[in-house]
Amino acid sequence: MIKKLLFLFLIYFTHSAYADTIKTDVLVIGGSASGTAAAIQCARSKVKTLLVEPGPWLGGTMTAGGMCVLTANSDMPGGIWGEFRKKVMQFYSKVPGYDTTANAALRFEPFTGASILKKLTDTVKNLTVRMNTNWTNVKKDGTGWEVSILLAEKLTTVKAQVLVDATEFGDVVAKAGAIMTSGTEGRGDTGEKLAPENATNIIRDITWPLIVKDYGAAADRTIAKPAGYDPSLYTCLKAADVKRILAEGRLPNDKFLLNTCANTYHVYPDDLSPDKREDYFKTFRERTLGLLYYVQTTLKYKNLGVDDEFNTPDNLPYIPYVREYRHVKGQVRMVLDDILKPYNRESKLYRTSIGVSDAAPDITSAGIAYPPFPAFSIPMGAVIVKDMDNLLVTEKAISVTHLANAGTCDPAVQMVLGQGAGTVAAYCAFFKTTTQKLNVRIIQGELLDFKGYLLPLSDIKFTDPDFRAIQQVAATGLLESIPVPTADHRVKLCFAPDSAVRTSEVKPVLNEIYTRGFLWFNKFKPGEYFTVDNLMNLVSDITLSDPKTLETTLRNQWKTVYKFKDDYNPNRPATRREFAVLTNKYLNPFARRVDIAGRLLN
Known part of the structure; x- marks a missing residue:
C-alpha cells in the first residue's frame, strides 16, 4: 500500500513539475514598444516566443506612458514600426483633420495604440502574450535562461534559449548580474568632446505625460485642489505659448498631450532604484495633477480635463516616460562620434546596424550644445550583453553613452530597434547558437526580408524596387550617406540615387573588400568620376567574366531588367543607383562577413 501511494505521489509530483514549467525558444520580458x-519579429522568424508584460497594456511609454505624439522615423516607416503607423493612420483616416501625410507625426490616443498592438500580436503565429504577469527571478541555465513568473498567481518556471530584457529600467539584466553604469561618462572614458571632463551622476529627466480632453468652451472640468499644491512649481508656463503647446500635442477626438517643462522632473539614478522609484513616482503623479489644476485655474483652461482612458485612480498614465536610467555593458558601446562621424572611425559600427533613428536630442538635453544631429544606425552589439550568452536588452538600457542616448530613447526608435533585437534573438534560437557566434550579415538579411532599414536613407523607401540592393551596398560603406541639414537642427541622410559616383568615394572600400581591387585601379586608372565602362570592367575583372559578353548582357538588360532611368552609355559617370544595383548583383560586397565592430573578417 505504501509503495502504491509513493508511486502515485511520484506521478503527481512529476506531472505538477511539468505543468509548472514552460519551454520556449525566446522569452521577452516587457511589452514596451x-x-x-x-516578440513579433521572433515569432515571424519562426521561433516559439513568449512575451510577458507586468502591466495591462502593450506599448510601454508610448501607450501606458502616454507619450503618443511620435515624430521620429516618420521618413523611414519600415518593418513593424511602419506596420503600426499604417494601422494607426487607417484607424483615424475618417477623423476630420487627422493628418495622414506619409511622413506626418504619428498621433493617437494611448488606449487605441495599445489596442492596435494587442490585435497585431494576436495575429502572429508562434507568439504567446501574457499580460498582467510579473517576473520574480532570473538565472542562467546552460547557454539559456530560467525565469520565474507569476502566472495566474502561480509561480511558474520559464526555460528559454534566449532572454530579451525589454523593461523600461533594465531590471532583468541587472538581476541577471550584468554590469550596469549610470550617469554621464567622463571625456577620458568615452573620448566624446561634449562629455564633461569627469563623470557625473546626471541622467535625463523623466516626464509624466498629461493627456487632457477639451470638453467644450462652456464646460468646467476643474478638479479639486490637489494636496500640497504649489503653483510656483509651474511658473515656467507663464511665459510659454500655451496654444502652441496644445497644437503640438494635439491628438484625435479633441485630446491633447501635455509634455512640458512643468511635468518634466529631474532625477538621479539612485531615485529610480527598484526600492525607491515607486515613492518618487507617487510624488510626480501628485505634481502632474497639480499641473492640471494650474492649467485649469491659473491659465484659465477649465474646459480641459482628464477622462477615464487610463484605468488608474487619478486617470494619469500608468507609467512615466523614462528617457534614461542605467546602461548595460554590451559587446560594443555606441558613443556620440558613431553618430556624428560614423565613417571616420576605426570601428565601423554602421556596418552592423539593426535599427535606425532620426530622433534629435529633446528638451531634457538643453544643457548640452549638440551640433546638428544626423540620422544614424544603431549597432547590433549595443543590444547584446557582454560575457552573458543569449541575453539581449532593449529600451533605455542598451549599451550607449549618455550623450548617444539622446537619439535612442524615443519610443518610435525603440520599436525599430526592438525588431532588430528580435532578429538577433531569432537567429540564436533558430540556429541553436549563442550571441558569441553571430553572423551579422545573415541577421541583417533577415531584417531586410521584413522591410527593416539598416541605413537611415530617407530618400529610398522600402517600396523602392532597389531598396534592398541600396541598403546592402550602403551597409558596406561603399557608398556613404549624404547629409542634408534641415530647419529643425537635424540632418537627414540621403542616398541621392541619381547623382554621379566619384572614384575617390568607392576606391578605399573596394580595395578593402577585394584583393584584386588594388590591381584593377592601377590598371584602369579611372578619372574623377566612375563611369559605366569603369563599372563594367570592374565587374568583369573581379568576377573573371568575359567583358564583351558582360557588356552585351548589360546593354540588353539596362532598361528591361534593371529599369534604369538613364540610357546605357559607357562613357558617362555611373549613378549611385546603377553602381549599387550592379555591384550588389555581380560582386555582392554585402556577403563579405564583418565582426561585431564592423571590421571585415578574412
Whole structure:
C-alpha cells in the first residue's frame, strides 16, 4: 500500500513539475514598444516566443506612458514600426483633420495604440502574450535562461534559449548580474568632446505625460485642489505659448498631450532604484495633477480635463516616460562620434546596424550644445550583453553613452530597434547558437526580408524596387550617406540615387573588400568620376567574366531588367543607383562577413 501511494505521489509530483514549467525558444520580458516589436519579429522568424508584460497594456511609454505624439522615423516607416503607423493612420483616416501625410507625426490616443498592438500580436503565429504577469527571478541555465513568473498567481518556471530584457529600467539584466553604469561618462572614458571632463551622476529627466480632453468652451472640468499644491512649481508656463503647446500635442477626438517643462522632473539614478522609484513616482503623479489644476485655474483652461482612458485612480498614465536610467555593458558601446562621424572611425559600427533613428536630442538635453544631429544606425552589439550568452536588452538600457542616448530613447526608435533585437534573438534560437557566434550579415538579411532599414536613407523607401540592393551596398560603406541639414537642427541622410559616383568615394572600400581591387585601379586608372565602362570592367575583372559578353548582357538588360532611368552609355559617370544595383548583383560586397565592430573578417 505504501509503495502504491509513493508511486502515485511520484506521478503527481512529476506531472505538477511539468505543468509548472514552460519551454520556449525566446522569452521577452516587457511589452514596451521594443519588447512588442521584438516578440513579433521572433515569432515571424519562426521561433516559439513568449512575451510577458507586468502591466495591462502593450506599448510601454508610448501607450501606458502616454507619450503618443511620435515624430521620429516618420521618413523611414519600415518593418513593424511602419506596420503600426499604417494601422494607426487607417484607424483615424475618417477623423476630420487627422493628418495622414506619409511622413506626418504619428498621433493617437494611448488606449487605441495599445489596442492596435494587442490585435497585431494576436495575429502572429508562434507568439504567446501574457499580460498582467510579473517576473520574480532570473538565472542562467546552460547557454539559456530560467525565469520565474507569476502566472495566474502561480509561480511558474520559464526555460528559454534566449532572454530579451525589454523593461523600461533594465531590471532583468541587472538581476541577471550584468554590469550596469549610470550617469554621464567622463571625456577620458568615452573620448566624446561634449562629455564633461569627469563623470557625473546626471541622467535625463523623466516626464509624466498629461493627456487632457477639451470638453467644450462652456464646460468646467476643474478638479479639486490637489494636496500640497504649489503653483510656483509651474511658473515656467507663464511665459510659454500655451496654444502652441496644445497644437503640438494635439491628438484625435479633441485630446491633447501635455509634455512640458512643468511635468518634466529631474532625477538621479539612485531615485529610480527598484526600492525607491515607486515613492518618487507617487510624488510626480501628485505634481502632474497639480499641473492640471494650474492649467485649469491659473491659465484659465477649465474646459480641459482628464477622462477615464487610463484605468488608474487619478486617470494619469500608468507609467512615466523614462528617457534614461542605467546602461548595460554590451559587446560594443555606441558613443556620440558613431553618430556624428560614423565613417571616420576605426570601428565601423554602421556596418552592423539593426535599427535606425532620426530622433534629435529633446528638451531634457538643453544643457548640452549638440551640433546638428544626423540620422544614424544603431549597432547590433549595443543590444547584446557582454560575457552573458543569449541575453539581449532593449529600451533605455542598451549599451550607449549618455550623450548617444539622446537619439535612442524615443519610443518610435525603440520599436525599430526592438525588431532588430528580435532578429538577433531569432537567429540564436533558430540556429541553436549563442550571441558569441553571430553572423551579422545573415541577421541583417533577415531584417531586410521584413522591410527593416539598416541605413537611415530617407530618400529610398522600402517600396523602392532597389531598396534592398541600396541598403546592402550602403551597409558596406561603399557608398556613404549624404547629409542634408534641415530647419529643425537635424540632418537627414540621403542616398541621392541619381547623382554621379566619384572614384575617390568607392576606391578605399573596394580595395578593402577585394584583393584584386588594388590591381584593377592601377590598371584602369579611372578619372574623377566612375563611369559605366569603369563599372563594367570592374565587374568583369573581379568576377573573371568575359567583358564583351558582360557588356552585351548589360546593354540588353539596362532598361528591361534593371529599369534604369538613364540610357546605357559607357562613357558617362555611373549613378549611385546603377553602381549599387550592379555591384550588389555581380560582386555582392554585402556577403563579405564583418565582426561585431564592423571590421571585415578574412
